[in-house]
Amino acid sequence: MCTKRLDAMIRSIFFLLLLQIFLFTNSYSQSVQEKRQFEIKVAGIKIGDLEAQQVKENLNTNYSLKSSVSFWFFGKLFVDFLINAKYGEDILLNSIADLKSNRGEFLSTIIWKKNFYEVDANTYKFENTDPVKESIDLSVSKLYFKKPKHNQLLISETYGLVSLVKEVEPNVFEIEIDGNRNQFHYKGDELDKVIIQNPIKNYVIQRVY
Numbered sequence: 001m002c003t004k005r006l007d008a009m010i011r012s013i014f015f016l017l018l019l020q021i022f023l024f025t026n027s028y029s030q031s032v033q034e035k036r037q038f039e040i041k042v043a044g045i046k047i048g049d050l051e052a053q054q055v056k057e058n059l060n061t062n063y064s065l066k067s068s069v070s071f072w073f074f075g076k077l078f079v080d081f082l083i084n085a086k087y088g089e090d091i092l093l094n095s096i097a098d099l100k101s102n103r104g105e106f107l108s109t110i111i112w113k114k115n116f117y118e119v120d121a122n123t124y125k126f127e128n129t130d131p132v133k134e135s136i137d138l139s140v141s142k143l144y145f146k147k148p149k150h151n152q153l154l155i156s157e158t159y160g161l162v163s164l165v166k167e168v169e170p171n172v173f174e175i176e177i178d179g180n181r182n183q184f185h186y187k188g189d190e191l192d193k194v195i196i197q198n199p200i201k202n203y204v205i206q207r208v209y
Contacts, residue, residue: 143191183195
């Protein structure tokens with residue numbers, strides 16, 4: 001009788017352990033994913049595409065931007081660009097910006113080191129290794145899914161520079177990065193388009209609905 005009870009207890013404990021493992025694995029693997037598509041245009045002419053993606057896993061959220069651009073400007077130009085930014089409890093933990101073009105290949109990284117960001121930014125004709133000595137809860141890739149607030153601090157994954165977000169008119173937010181002003185236009189809480197200032201020609205990133 002004792003042996004039967006012992007066997008029953010062992011089976012019950014084993015079942016509970018399996019259940020806990022299943023629930024933990026299932027909750028860990030579950031993620032909420034959202035994708036948004038954009039077209040990149042210059043003077044109304046499409047020159048490329050951009051896909052923004054948000055993936056949530058437990059307390060972490062990953063944002064990514066992937067774009068491919070090809071156009072003719074005194075010769076054929078192409079640019080493939082990828083940004084990945086990981087947030088933990090709404091604070092940027094690390095990011096990587098990888099740019100490949102026929103003008104060169106560039107890589108920028110930002111890593112949170114408990115009380116500062118280690119920055120190693122390299123992009124076309126720009127380098128920056130100055131640390132950022134405060135935690136940041138907003139970066140460029142996150143703007144594609146989260147409407148910012150006026151005077152909110154933002155860090156650029158590409159340049160590793162910190163800027164203030166300014167609401168210049170209702171639902172239009174402006175950030176200045178390396179001397180260029182970029183505007184993010186929202187419809188309600190969702191991003192509709194981005195106007196990127198460029199020394200040669202401004203371009204527009206327009207949401208495809």
